[in-house]
Amino acid sequence: MTKPELKNTRFIKALLREDVDVTPVWMMRQAGRYLPEYRELRAKAGDFMSVCQNPQLACEVTLQPLERFDLDAAILFSDILTIPDAMGLGLYFEAGEGPRFKKVISTKEDVAALKVPDPQADLGYVMDAVSVIRRELNGRVPLIGFSGSPWTLATYMVEGGSSKDFRKIKRMMYESPEVLHELLNVLAQSVIAYLNEQIRSGAQAVQIFDTWGGALSTPCYREFSLQYMKQIIEGLIKEHDGQKIPSILFTKNGGLWLEEIADSGCQCVGLDWTVEIDQAKERVGNRVALQGNMDPSVLYSSPKRIAEEVGRILKGFGEGSGHVFNLGHGIPLDVKPENAKAFIDSVHEQSQVFHS
Amino acid sequence: MTKPELKNTRFIKALLREDVDVTPVWMMRQAGRYLPEYRELRAKAGDFMSVCQNPQLACEVTLQPLERFDLDAAILFSDILTIPDAMGLGLYFEAGEGPRFKKVISTKEDVAALKVPDPQADLGYVMDAVSVIRRELNGRVPLIGFSGSPWTLATYMVEGGSSKDFRKIKRMMYESPEVLHELLNVLAQSVIAYLNEQIRSGAQAVQIFDTWGGALSTPCYREFSLQYMKQIIEGLIKEHDGQKIPSILFTKNGGLWLEEIADSGCQCVGLDWTVEIDQAKERVGNRVALQGNMDPSVLYSSPKRIAEEVGRILKGFGEGSGHVFNLGHGIPLDVKPENAKAFIDSVHEQSQVFHS
Numbered sequence: 001m002t003k004p005e006l007k008n009t010r011f012i013k014a015l016l017r018e019d020v021d022v023t024p025v026w027m028m029r030q031a032g033r034y035l036p037e038y039r040e041l042r043a044k045a046g047d048f049m050s051v052c053q054n055p056q057l058a059c060e061v062t063l064q065p066l067e068r069f070d071l072d073a074a075i076l077f078s079d080i081l082t083i084p085d086a087m088g089l090g091l092y093f094e095a096g097e098g099p100r101f102k103k104v105i106s107t108k109e110d111v112a113a114l115k116v117p118d119p120q121a122d123l124g125y126v127m128d129a130v131s132v133i134r135r136e137l138n139g140r141v142p143l144i145g146f147s148g149s150p151w152t153l154a155t156y157m158v159e160g161g162s163s164k165d166f167r168k169i170k171r172m173m174y175e176s177p178e179v180l181h182e183l184l185n186v187l188a189q190s191v192i193a194y195l196n197e198q199i200r201s202g203a204q205a206v207q208i209f210d211t212w213g214g215a216l217s218t219p220c221y222r223e224f225s226l227q228y229m230k231q232i233i234e235g236l237i238k239e240h241d242g243q244k245i246p247s248i249l250f251t252k253n254g255g256l257w258l259e260e261i262a263d264s265g266c267q268c269v270g271l272d273w274t275v276e277i278d279q280a281k282e283r284v285g286n287r288v289a290l291q292g293n294m295d296p297s298v299l300y301s302s303p304k305r306i307a308e309e310v311g312r313i314l315k316g317f318g319e320g321s322g323h324v325f326n327l328g329h330g331i332p333l334d335v336k337p338e339n340a341k342a343f344i345d346s347v348h349e350q351s352q353v354f355h356s
Numbered sequence: 357m358t359k360p361e362l363k364n365t366r367f368i369k370a371l372l373r374e375d376v377d378v379t380p381v382w383m384m385r386q387a388g389r390y391l392p393e394y395r396e397l398r399a400k401a402g403d404f405m406s407v408c409q410n411p412q413l414a415c416e417v418t419l420q421p422l423e424r425f426d427l428d429a430a431i432l433f434s435d436i437l438t439i440p441d442a443m444g445l446g447l448y449f450e451a452g453e454g455p456r457f458k459k460v461i462s463t464k465e466d467v468a469a470l471k472v473p474d475p476q477a478d479l480g481y482v483m484d485a486v487s488v489i490r491r492e493l494n495g496r497v498p499l500i501g502f503s504g505s506p507w508t509l510a511t512y513m514v515e516g517g518s519s520k521d522f523r524k525i526k527r528m529m530y531e532s533p534e535v536l537h538e539l540l541n542v543l544a545q546s547v548i549a550y551l552n553e554q555i556r557s558g559a560q561a562v563q564i565f566d567t568w569g570g571a572l573s574t575p576c577y578r579e580f581s582l583q584y585m586k587q588i589i590e591g592l593i594k595e596h597d598g599q600k601i602p603s604i605l606f607t608k609n610g611g612l613w614l615e616e617i618a619d620s621g622c623q624c625v626g627l628d629w630t631v632e633i634d635q636a637k638e639r640v641g642n643r644v645a646l647q648g649n650m651d652p653s654v655l656y657s658s659p660k661r662i663a664e665e666v667g668r669i670l671k672g673f674g675e676g677s678g679h680v681f682n683l684g685h686g687i688p689l690d691v692k693p694e695n696a697k698a699f700i701d702s703v704h705e706q707s708q709v710f711h712s
């Protein structure tokens with residue numbers, strides 16, 4: 001069966017630094033709690049993972065922001081922690097506490113017992129969601145698949161959940177680096193298999209979320225985070241169904257390491273809001289596309305103030321392709337949807353002059 | 357009355373980039389919960405603020421780490437939030453929750469009602485502690501005074517305590533920047549008066565802790581944090597009792613802005629562990645001294661591993677003066693004191709070869 005042709009190609013083209021009419025835009029966590037229709041669905045469907053694990057519901061939630069906003073990409077509704085969950089760690093969510101694992105990884109033996117999950121047998125619900133969403137999108141916009149980075153996944157697995165200072169995993173890193181490397185290795189293999197199966201199921205681009213790489217010193221970032229993301233990028237399917245599959249690498253608080261991230265082989269570097277995009281472009285813009293990078297908190301202000309900030313960032317990137325507009329982190333849960341709309345429309349309106 | 361001559365001048369000399377025999381070292385939060393004698397004193401004395409507000413106890417706690425370790429500086433035992441407390445916000449500490457304020461700053465009117473505290477009338481307990489500690493030190497090592505930065509103080513005052521994403525203050529920043537500027541202005545005036553009175557009371561160097569500046573975009577960092585720290589540095593007493601009083605400016609996660617921080621007029625830029633010190637030195641080392649920057653989590657590992665990391669950082673800075681060794685953030689509460697000792701001794705032992 002031939003897939004319907006992609007109607008809105010801006011996002012993929014910008015990732016490949018090909019000409020576009022306006023700068024494409026999407027928002028990290030664009031399907032989520034700031035939308036009343038999402039909260040309504042959740043109230044009926046139950047907990048977060050129940051939605052992720054039901055392909056029809058995951059599809060419905062993925063499409064919700066596209067009904068409201070003129071977004072240039074959809075992103076699979078899922079969690080970054082599906083892989084450790086499929087490894088048997090027992091992911092659950094405690095109200096106000098974020099994700100937790102029933103089983104925590106502490107020893108060499110714990111790590112040795114971990115196996116690369118089979119993407120179809122163990123994570124079939126994700127692949128089904130990708131297929132259903134892709135079918136329902138019907139070529140409207142491309143679908144982004146994603147995964148957490150090995151380092152980021154490992155922080156949750158070793159700490160047992162979110163952490164402020166990563167005491168346990170850093171103790172492991174400095175005391176028993178060989179154990180951590182073994183853990184990161186099985187995670188990198190798992191992410192490759194997982195993302196490639198998302199691509200085979202219909203994902204048209206992939207993003208790796210390295211949420212916690214910025215907690216590392218420079219040499220540790222290289223050794224324990226970036227190295228494994230490079231492995232993943234090398235192992236990814238580069239083309240599927242005759243289409244290039246671009247990859248985006250986003251290390252939050254990675255502003256010091258943009259050059260090295262750009263050399264990872266990815267097509268696009270995700271920026272948080274602490275970096276100025278003109279400087280980022282100067283540093284790496286001749287090698288990769290850039291994604292980002294408005295402070296999500298600007299969405300708390302007025303449409304006028306949002307438009308100002310959008311204009312400032314567009315001007316910072318300047319003329320030409322290679323920019324995917326986004327927030328520098330996920331959209332906060334208490335933003336007004338009309339401000340998200342003002343943001344997205346403003347990107348399209350104001351960016352016309354930067355594309356000839 | 358003449359003050360006793362300073363016996364250990366390494367710390368002050370390194371800040372002024374004058375020759376030293378070995379690299380001086382101290383640790384942020386060196387007086388604190390990782391020391392059993394501190395926990396013992398706290399168990400008797402009661403809550404944290406009771407210790408801060410009792411000059412004899414504050415002195416005892418300040419000197420505790422100096423009894424154990426060969427530290428090159430003492431730092432006043434106090435809290436960064438004494439100024440907002442003196443403004444009437446009612447600082448208190450909730451177990452496991454960090455600092456909280458009874459009164460929160462939300463409106464223009466709230467800000468207009470704030471007054472610059474009188475350092476002697478309203479914060480006399482801090483000045484008394486400084487005097488007592490200075491007397492008890494008897495010239496052994498210099499005493500560091502400190503304050504939070506205006507931006508960092510404002511985050512606690514507007515959020516009501518610690519924050520993950522600074523929703524309230526960022527909303528204020530983007531929606532009503534003039535209100536935030538008024539708040540930051542009264543804080544900058546307060547910090548100047550507060551630090552100058554610490555200097556008159558005996559502080560021989562001062563550090564400004566900008567713990568949360570790294571949560572800002574580059575232009576917002578300039579406008580809402582750095583600008584006010586510059587004002588403070590301009591307003592500080594530069595010499596007292598015939599001695600230069602150097603200032604250290606530490607913005608956590610400020611690695612992208614080292615050049616601008618170095619141009620603030622401070623004598624030393626504090627580094628967290630995400631920046632490589634050789635690169636920091638290349639960027640700003642001809643203008644200022646550098647302080648830092650070992651990842652505190654290295655202290656969880658072995659003395660051997662600690663020595664390796666100390667050696668790596670010393671080698672990164674290279675030959676000559678202008679380096680004060682420190683951690684990249686406060687020492688964690690569950691570090692073994694013997695590992696802190698290994699760290700400090702290792703800095704002195706290994707740094708000899710870098711000083712002729």
